[in-house]
Amino acid sequence: MDYPGNLFVVAAPSGAGKSSLVKALLELDSHVQPSVSHTTRAPRGQEKHGREYFFVSEPEFDAMVQADAFVEWAYVHNHRYGTSKKAIEERMAQGADVILEIDFQGAIQIKKIFANAITIFILPPSWEELRSRLERRGEDSPEVIELRLKNAAIEVAQVQQFDFVIINELFDRALFDLKAIVHSQRLKFSAQRRARAETFKALHIP
Numbered sequence: 170m171d172y173p174g175n176l177f178v179v180a181a182p183s184g185a186g187k188s189s190l191v192k193a194l195l196e197l198d199s200h201v202q203p204s205v206s207h208t209t210r211a212p213r214g215q216e217k218h219g220r221e222y223f224f225v226s227e228p229e230f231d232a233m234v235q236a237d238a239f240v241e242w243a244y245v246h247n248h249r250y251g252t253s254k255k256a257i258e259e260r261m262a263q264g265a266d267v268i269l270e271i272d273f274q275g276a277i278q279i280k281k282i283f284a285n286a287i288t289i290f291i292l293p294p295s296w297e298e299l300r301s302r303l304e305r306r307g308e309d310s311p312e313v314i315e316l317r318l319k320n321a322a323i324e325v326a327q328v329q330q331f332d333f334v335i336i337n338e339l340f341d342r343a344l345f346d347l348k349a350i351v352h353s354q355r356l357k358f359s360a361q362r363r364a365r366a367e368t369f370k371a372l373h374i375p
Contacts, residue, residue, distance in 0.1 A: 174260060174264050174265045176257065177268040177354070179291065180276045181337075185292060204260070206222055207224075207233065227249075241278035241279055252271065254282070288330070289332065292328065296321075
C-alpha cells in the first residue's frame with residue numbers, strides 16, 4: 170500500500186555514527202519522525218524506554234513474534250531487535266516521513282514489505298577510525314569491541330544492496346548528505362503524487 174509519508178531506513182556498523190546523524194536530522198527536520206524499535210537488550214547510558222527503544226523481556230518479545238507484530242526482527246550482538254509494522258504504517262498514513270535505524274538484515278527485510286522504502290548505509294572512513302570510535306565510546310569491553318568489528322566486516326559487505334551510501338568522515342558533511350537524500354526523495358514524482366494527491370488530481374495528472 171502507498172502512504173503519503175516516506176520511509177527512510179538507515180543501517181550502519183556499530184560506531185559508524187548512525188545514531189548521531191539520525192538524531193541531528195530529527196532536530197533539524199520536524200517532518201521526520203523516528204521509528205522506535207523493540208529490543209531485549211538493557212538500556213545504555215541515558216536511554217529511556219519508549220524514546221530510543223522499547224526495552225522488553227525475552228517472553229514479551231516472544232509474544233510479539235507469535236502475534237506477528239513485527240515487520241522484521243533479528244539477532245544483533247546477542248540481543249533481539251524488532252520493528253512494529255503497525256507503528257510505521259500509522260505514522261506514514263498521517264503523512265509523516267518515518268526514519269528507522271536498523272541492522273542490514275532488517276533493512277533488507279523491510280524493503281521487501283515496503284517497496285517504496287529508501288535504504289541508506291553509513292560507512293566509516295576506515296577500519297582504524299571505526300575501532301577508535303568504538304574505544305572512545307567507553308561502553309564496551311575489548312572483547313565486545315572485537316565482536317562488533319567482526320560483525321562490521323559482514324555488515325559492510327552488504328552495502329551494495331542499499332539505495333544510498335554516506336561515508337561519515339566529517340560529521341557536518343555526512344549530515345548534509347543525509348538531509349539531501351531526504352529532501353530529494355520528497356521531490357520524486359512518485360513521492361509527490363502520494364503526498365500531494367489532491368494537487369495532482371486537480372491538475373488532471375494520472
